[in-house]
Amino acid sequence: MSLSDVSFNPFDHSLLVAGAQFTMVFGVIALVVGLTLLKKWGWLWREWLTTLDPKRIGVMYIVVAAIMMLRGLGDAAMMRAQQALSAGGSTGFLDSDHFQQVFTAHGTIMIFFAAMGLIFGLFNLLIPLMIGARDVAFPFMNSVSFWLFAAGAVLINVALLVGGEFGATGWLAYPPLSGLEYSPGPGVDYWIWSLQVAGVGSLLSGINFLVTILKMRAPGMTLMKMPLFVWSSLGSLVLIIFAFPILTATLGMLALDRTMGMHFFTSDFGGNPMMYINLIWAWGHPEVYILILPAFGVFSEVVATFSRKRLFGYTSMVWAIGAITFLSFLVWLHHFFTMGAGANVNAFFGIMTAVIAVRTGVKVFNWLFTMYRGRIRLTTPMLWFLGFVLTFTIGGVAGVLMSVPAIDFQVHNSLFLVAHFHTMIIGGVVFGAFAGYTYWFPKFTGFKLNETLGKWAFWCWLIGFLAAFIPLYILGLMGATRRLDHYDASLGWQGLFVVAGVGLALIMAGVGFQILQLVVSWLQRGTNRDLSGDPWDGRTLEWSTSSPPPFYNFATTPQVTDRDAFWAVKESASSGSWVGKAKRETIRLPKNSPFGCIIGGLSIILGFAAIWHLWWLGALALLSIITVLTIRLSEDETEYTVPAKTVQAIETAFAQKKGQQA
Amino acid sequence: MEKTSKSQHMNLTTYVTGFLLSVMLTLAAYFTAVDGALAPRSIGIVVVGLAIAQLLVQLVFFLHLGRETKPRHQLLVFCFTLVVLAIVVYGSIWIMDNLNYNMMPHEMDEQLIEEEGIYR
Amino acid sequence: MTELAATVKTTLGFWTYLMTDVILFATLFVTYAVLHTNTFGGPGPDELFSMPFVLVETLLLLTSSFICGLAILAMQRQAKQAVLAALAVTFVLGAAFLGMELYEFNKLVDEGNSWQRSGFLSAFFTLVGTHGAHITAGLIWIGVMAAQIGRRGLTPHTSRRLVLFSLFWHFLDVVWIFIFSLVYLLGAA
Numbered sequence: 005m006s007l008s009d010v011s012f013n014p015f016d017h018s019l020l021v022a023g024a025q026f027t028m029v030f031g032v033i034a035l036v037v038g039l040t041l042l043k044k045w046g047w048l049w050r051e052w053l054t055t056l057d058p059k060r061i062g063v064m065y066i067v068v069a070a071i072m073m074l075r076g077l078g079d080a081a082m083m084r085a086q087q088a089l090s091a092g093g094s095t096g097f098l099d100s101d102h103f104q105q106v107f108t109a110h111g112t113i114m115i116f117f118a119a120m121g122l123i124f125g126l127f128n129l130l131i132p133l134m135i136g137a138r139d140v141a142f143p144f145m146n147s148v149s150f151w152l153f154a155a156g157a158v159l160i161n162v163a164l165l166v167g168g169e170f171g172a173t174g175w176l177a178y179p180p181l182s183g184l185e186y187s188p189g190p191g192v193d194y195w196i197w198s199l200q201v202a203g204v205g206s207l208l209s210g211i212n213f214l215v216t217i218l219k220m221r222a223p224g225m226t227l228m229k230m231p232l233f234v235w236s237s238l239g240s241l242v243l244i245i246f247a248f249p250i251l252t253a254t255l256g257m258l259a260l261d262r263t264m265g266m267h268f269f270t271s272d273f274g275g276n277p278m279m280y281i282n283l284i285w286a287w288g289h290p291e292v293y294i295l296i297l298p299a300f301g302v303f304s305e306v307v308a309t310f311s312r313k314r315l316f317g318y319t320s321m322v323w324a325i326g327a328i329t330f331l332s333f334l335v336w337l338h339h340f341f342t343m344g345a346g347a348n349v350n351a352f353f354g355i356m357t358a359v360i361a362v363r364t365g366v367k368v369f370n371w372l373f374t375m376y377r378g379r380i381r382l383t384t385p386m387l388w389f390l391g392f393v394l395t396f397t398i399g400g401v402a403g404v405l406m407s408v409p410a411i412d413f414q415v416h417n418s419l420f421l422v423a424h425f426h427t428m429i430i431g432g433v434v435f436g437a438f439a440g441y442t443y444w445f446p447k448f449t450g451f452k453l454n455e456t457l458g459k460w461a462f463w464c465w466l467i468g469f470l471a472a473f474i475p476l477y478i479l480g481l482m483g484a485t486r487r488l489d490h491y492d493a494s495l496g497w498q499g500l501f502v503v504a505g506v507g508l509a510l511i512m513a514g515v516g517f518q519i520l521q522l523v524v525s526w527l528q529r530g531t532n533r534d535l536s537g538d539p540w541d542g543r544t545l546e547w548s549t550s551s552p553p554p555f556y557n558f559a560t561t562p563q564v565t566d567r568d569a570f571w572a573v574k575e576s577a578s579s580g581s582w583v584g585k586a587k588r589e590t591i592r593l594p595k596n597s598p599f600g601c602i603i604g605g606l607s608i609i610l611g612f613a614a615i616w617h618l619w620w621l622g623a624l625a626l627l628s629i630i631t632v633l634t635i636r637l638s639e640d641e642t643e644y645t646v647p648a649k650t651v652q653a654i655e656t657a658f659a660q661k662k663g664q665q666a
Numbered sequence: 667m668e669k670t671s672k673s674q675h676m677n678l679t680t681y682v683t684g685f686l687l688s689v690m691l692t693l694a695a696y697f698t699a700v701d702g703a704l705a706p707r708s709i710g711i712v713v714v715g716l717a718i719a720q721l722l723v724q725l726v727f728f729l730h731l732g733r734e735t736k737p738r739h740q741l742l743v744f745c746f747t748l749v750v751l752a753i754v755v756y757g758s759i760w761i762m763d764n765l766n767y768n769m770m771p772h773e774m775d776e777q778l779i780e781e782e783g784i785y786r
Numbered sequence: 787m788t789e790l791a792a793t794v795k796t797t798l799g800f801w802t803y804l805m806t807d808v809i810l811f812a813t814l815f816v817t818y819a820v821l822h823t824n825t826f827g828g829p830g831p832d833e834l835f836s837m838p839f840v841l842v843e844t845l846l847l848l849t850s851s852f853i854c855g856l857a858i859l860a861m862q863r864q865a866k867q868a869v870l871a872a873l874a875v876t877f878v879l880g881a882a883f884l885g886m887e888l889y890e891f892n893k894l895v896d897e898g899n900s901w902q903r904s905g906f907l908s909a910f911f912t913l914v915g916t917h918g919a920h921i922t923a924g925l926i927w928i929g930v931m932a933a934q935i936g937r938r939g940l941t942p943h944t945s946r947r948l949v950l951f952s953l954f955w956h957f958l959d960v961v962w963i964f965i966f967s968l969v970y971l972l973g974a975a
Contacts, residue, residue, distance in 0.1 A: 141795050141799060142796075142799055207806055211799055211802045211803055211806070212799070214743075214802060215795055215798050215799045215802065218737075218739050218798065219739070219791070219794065219795045219798060220795070242746065245802060245805070245806055246746065246747070246750045246805075246806070246809055248806070249806045249807070249809035249810040249813065250754065250809060250810075250813050252810060253810050253813035253814055253817075254813065256912075257814075257817065257912065260901075260908070260912060261908075264901060264902070265901070265902040266901050266902065266908035266911075266912070267824075267826075267902070267904060267905045267907075267908045268817065268821070268905060268908050268909065268912075270905075272826075273826050273902075273903075273904055273905060274821065274824030274825060274826035274904040274905030274906060275821075275824070275905045275908075276762070276820060276821060276824065276905060278762065278765055279758075279762060279817060279820050279821070282758055282761055282762060283758070283813060283817070286754055286757070286758065330749075333750055333753050333754070334753060334757075336757075337757075337761060343765060344765045344766065344767065344768055344769070345761060345764045345765055345767060346764050346767030346768065347782075348764075348782070349760065349761060349764045349767075630926070634930055637947075638930070638934060640938075640941070640943045677859070678856075678859060681852060681855040681856065681859065682852075684852075684855075685848070685849075685852040685855075688848055689845070689848065692841075692844055692845065692848065692963075692966070695966075695967055695971055696837070696841050696971065698971075699837075699971035699972070699974055699975045700837050700971075700974065702975070706975050709972070709975045710972055710975070713967050713968075713971050713972055713975070714967065714968070714972075716967070717963050717964055717966075717967035717968070720963050721960060721963060721964075724851075724956060724959065724960050724963070725960070728851060728852075728855055728956040728959075729953065729956050729957070729960075735794075739798050740797070740798055740801045743798075743801060743802050743805055744801075744805065746805075747805040747808050747809065750809065751808065751809065751812050754809070754812060754813070754816065755812055755815070755816045755819075758816045758820070759816065759819055759820070762820045
């Protein structure tokens with residue numbers, strides 16, 4: 005299919021696609037008009053699009069992730085509705101081809117853009133502050149990483165606008181189905197290139213934050229004194245660095261099959277489709293640990309703070325993170341036990357899978373032991389944690405069940421599997437992200453979120469989640485295969501699908517409450533201001549700054565003596581020479597740069613050109629990217645100086661605000 | 667100009683030694699393979715061995731691995747890379763080779779039973 | 787942050803990137819390992835590769851890696867002209883290597899043994915071609931470095947970038963050792 009074949013007439017497409025096109029175009033136009041009317045273009049450019057401040061970049065990641073999560077939830081709603089409505093004679097409202105595109109988009113968007121976006125957002129917001137640094141190791145590269153991520157998000161949405169189709173292959177696009185012969189349209193190409201672009205961004209972020217943690221910690225903060233969120237993130241970053249190149253290479257080979265007629269994964273000419281599955285899961289398994297480890301880190305911080313107690317078993321937690329990181333490279337075959345390997349291979353990977361669960365169990369127990377004899381405050385973040393304990397345990401034991409190859413043969417690719425991994429991702433990653441969102445919101449905005457609405461949101465999510473996925477566990481054990489848009493009425497399963505649909509509706513209500521919470525909290529921000537910078541009586545360094553932190557994070561570099569660095573300062577009753585009183589020095593920070601945003605735009609063009617085989621355009625885009633990078637990387641003066649007087653003024657203002665709150 | 671932390675030990679001898687060793691290892695591998703005097707399996711072992719030797723030569727003499735000031739983060743990252751590499755490469759070859767396990771002809775049954783240690 | 791600390795940080799970052807490139811090449815290598823017997827009735831490595839040709843290529847690249855090392859030594863002596871000369875020689879040798887590789891590719895395609903012929907050839911062209919693409923990027927980098935050093939001289943900034951380039955160039959030679967050994971030598975045997 006070439007670009008000249010594409011129809012831009014919305015009436016030529018199905019109602020669904022036309023609806024999506026309209027929503028996107030309308031949304032973008034509304035944004036542009038709004039910005040013009042409010043005369044905010046300058047502000048947007050200066051404060052957000054060209055910023056190298058990781059706190060701002062973190063917020064942008066979360067905004068993009070939230071938007072993509074809404075789209076992913078929309079896809080989920082369509083699937084649930086389809087399966088609840090279709091039974092027997094009725095075939096629902098989605099034909100098979102569209103259903104397949106919807107579940108492909110749902111998985112791809114949720115994992116690569118919603119979850120990864122939330123994770124990178126948290127890294128940007130928290131890691132520099134928690135280690136007492138002012139910035140990341142490579143601020144410009146950080147900006148490029150974000151814009152590549154955003155470019156990938158744009159590309160995946162453009163699929164519906166130009167081409168009108170997405171891949172219909174599942175979120176991992178196994179060949180030969182994803183090869184040229186069986187998926188000749190541009191859908192799979194959009195999938196490949198949006199992931200390649202976003203993947204490069206992820207890899208660069210991995211390198212950036214690894215070097216930040218290793219080389220930019222405040223004096224006195226040895227590795228064993230770092231907050232556990234930083235340790236968990238370190239594990240995740242190691243996984244990103246070593247796993248993402250596998251994805252880049254594998255997607256690259258699939259792209260070569262599709263564009264240059266190569267035969268890596270074709271079913272003839274000496275290709276081997278099973279090699280794709282092997283490689284994609286060698287990446288794919290570390291990927292899911294990339295997602296969950298930071299969530300574990302969030303819980304470590306939340307549980308310690310809201311139990312008013314230091315975390316139980318710090319050393320064993322660190323060892324658990326290390327073990328999980330290492331072991332996650334040794335289990336990937338459990339995603340394809342049924343692909344034909346012999347007993348020895350299956351047994352090895354099955355045992356490794358069971359072993360890795362033990363390390364996670366250790367962490368859960370440590371959190372519970374932290375709570376024991378603590379002075380617990382059941383705030384919203386703690387509720388998210390408790391919801392996690394319930395759901396993640398259910399999903400976890402389902403996983404251990406499936407680690408036995410013989411059992412996996414029965415439930416592979418059934419709804420039991422689908423329920424398992426959603427439990428892990430929603431119960432683990434999403435609940436963790438929500439706990440983190442609520443916990444750190446006041447730090448980065450200066451006002452607290454409404455607690456009541458937060459609790460309503462939590463209960464809707466928890467009950468909705470259980471209602472949506474417990475039926476799927478049952479259906480899976482009864483033999484329901486995944487990814488089907490229609491199940492025979494004689495099976496008597498429709499009732500369970502309806503329950504699942506109701507569950508999703510509850511989840512959407514939960515999302516509604518979260519949006520409402522944001523709006524209401526913003527409107528009420530006068531009353532729930534955080535003036536002290538430390539609304540929860542926190543333990544780690546970020547709570548020592550104002551809310552929001554000054555753009556330079558710390559006026560004076562902290563001198564760390566203990567774990568829970570800030571708690572140690574508060575306990576010792578000395579306000580610490582680095583909090584409040586030291587002589588102010590000038591600070592050097594990176595200047596803004598438009599090149600990150602520009603590279604993002606050029607990447608969209610590059611991806612688009614690759615998809616539609618517009619080689620001249622692609623070459624031009626690539627050349628432009630190289631030129632822009634060369635210009636930027638040849639610049640010697642990329643920083644500016646903040647005068648000591650400015651720093652003094654900001655710190656004095658903060659001290660006054662703190663005095664007010666006290 | 668302030669010296670970089672790795673530059674204290676670089677000198678001409680290092681580079682020339684590394685270069686000459688590499689050339690020798692290259693030629694040794696080349697003539698082993700091209701000559702054909704050894705059995706193919708032995709050629710394989712020798713060539714791979716020489717490649718690894720040259721890797722170490724270049725790591726030490728050209729890339730100055732191990733000469734960092736502490737903490738030796740580059741060395742750490744390198745070791746991790748080797749571990750992951752070993753797992754992914756060996757694991758993939760093991761898995762891919764094994765995927766036809768259940769489709770082997772019946773004539774191979776006796777051999778497999780013996781290899782796997784399956785007792786009747 | 788002191789100049790030294792900045793250099794250590796940047797070097798670690800670039801080194802980590804090189805490690806990700808190792809994993810990328812490893813993925814291509816292991817794919818080659820799995821597919822190298824899938825010739826689909828076509829010619830295999832023993833019929834397609836010219837050994838003397840490859841030996842010359844290998845020695846060219848190895849020599850250019852050595853000359854690059856000499857450039858770094860010259861940089862330490864603050865000998866700007868020697869640095870530029872060494873970079874020029876590195877470039878010429880690298881370009882010669884690339885030229886020979888393109889010649890080999892062209893010959894294979896002309897004979898009908900392009901990457902579309904079989905899984906084996908797809909894997910071969912991609913593995914060796916990716917290495918060649920990295921070499922091309924390196925050659926462009928030499929051009930940029932030469933221009934910068936020519937105009938600005940050997941400042942802390944340009945010196946740091948030169949060291950990073952040398953890491954890149956040495957790394958590419960290391961990867962080639964394995965392509966030479968595992969693809970060409972073992973293929974011929």
